[in-house]
Every structure is written in structure tokens, then in C-alpha cells.
Amino acid sequence: MGLEHLIFPSGDLGCNTVLLWCDRTREGILLDPGGEPDEILAILADQGVALRAIALTHAHPDNLLAVPSLREETVCDVLLHKGDRQLWEEMDVLCKEFGFPVPDLGDVDEWLEEGIPLRFGKESISVLHLPGHSPGHCGFLVPSLHLALIGDACFASGAGRTDLPLGDAHAQDATLDRLSALPPDWTLLPGHGPSMSSAAIAKARTRTSTGL
Numbered sequence: 001m002g003l004e005h006l007i008f009p010s011g012d013l014g015c016n017t018v019l020l021w022c023d024r025t026r027e028g029i030l031l032d033p034g035g036e037p038d039e040i041l042a043i044l045a046d047q048g049v050a051l052r053a054i055a056l057t058h059a060h061p062d063n064l065l066a067v068p069s070l071r072e073e074t075v076c077d078v079l080l081h082k083g084d085r086q087l088w089e090e091m092d093v094l095c096k097e098f099g100f101p102v103p104d105l106g107d108v109d110e111w112l113e114e115g116i117p118l119r120f121g122k123e124s125i126s127v128l129h130l131p132g133h134s135p136g137h138c139g140f141l142v143p144s145l146h147l148a149l150i151g152d153a154c155f156a157s158g159a160g161r162t163d164l165p166l167g168d169a170h171a172q173d174a175t176l177d178r179l180s181a182l183p184p185d186w187t188l189l190p191g192h193g194p195s196m197s198s199a200a201i202a203k204a205r206t207r208t209s210t211g212l
């Protein structure tokens, strides 16, 4: 009881989308809605959750294409780290390169910052700034679930790539060091694919993933 959550894939690249909510107030926060907004709205309705915010690990199209529709159908803020402002404003570049429709994103409502928790109802999660895959890439910690949502920083199959616009291999190294130091009994959920442990980061980082 307290903080509840659901994890499900969304969008063409099967982005791991996470809905977290407070079971006392039914207010929730959604992380990385990659697509399929109708399915996400159905999940919100099923659970009786009022969406208060969408928080993005980073500004790549495959983890945010449902944002415009969800904004139309709910009253929620969109949160992103300021480091990804340029990627957000130039979303058409990556969309064209990877064959996605260019979304009409509008403005970010609030900038994420490490040290400032995200609150919904009587619950909260914390923000980690994990640059490398993109300058403003963030992860989210849910201590009560022993769960770290690490976005595209690292996957079970390899480290997040740093060769996309504004990627930074040096910063990524420091990010992977931080993720390796998370408690051994925590579950790390990447932005795509299966979950992993912090101990698995060491092996994963010897390879680079190919996704977006």
C-alpha cells in the first residue's frame, strides 16, 4: 500500500513506460510514454488514476511520442531536464533521421533537477541526473520498491549509445559508475528490454547498444 506501479511497453520500439501512483489520492506520474496514447489512457481509466505529470528520462522521440495526445486528454505537466532542451526543440532532426512522425510537443512545463523529488499525492520519487546518452538524461529512484528507472543509460544488452547528437562518452562513464553503485538488491529497469541488477552494469558496459 502507498505507492503503486505498472510497467508496460509503448510505442514502435517498445519503450518501457512506467505509471506510478499514490493509492490514497489516486494521483499519478507517467514516465516515458513512447506511443499508443489510447492504450495508456485506458490504463489510467482502469486504475482510476488522475495523471498529474509526465516525466521524461530524455528527449528522444521513441520515449515521448504519446506526449501530445496525453496532454490533450489529461491535465498534466511535462517534465524534462534542461540539458535536453535543445533536443526537445529540435525534435524534427531525430524524428526524420529515424523515421518517426514529428510530434507537436509545445513547451516543457517544469525542468527536472537532481535533488528535487517528484511528488504525486502523498508519494514521491527522486531524480538522478545521468548524462551521457544525452546531456539531460535522468533516472528515477523509487526506494519503497527498490526500483531504479534508468532510461537509456544502460540496457542488459549494452551501455546506452553516445554517438547520437549531444551524446558524451566521458559523461556516460561517470553515469555507469553511479549506476554500478546502486544497492545490489535493487531492480534497474532500462528504457527498453529486460531489467537488470547494478552488478550487471559492469558486464553490459563492455558493449554498446544500437537502439535510439
Ligand SMILES: [Zn+2]
Binding pocket: 058, 060, 133, 152, 212
Ligand atoms: Zn534514447
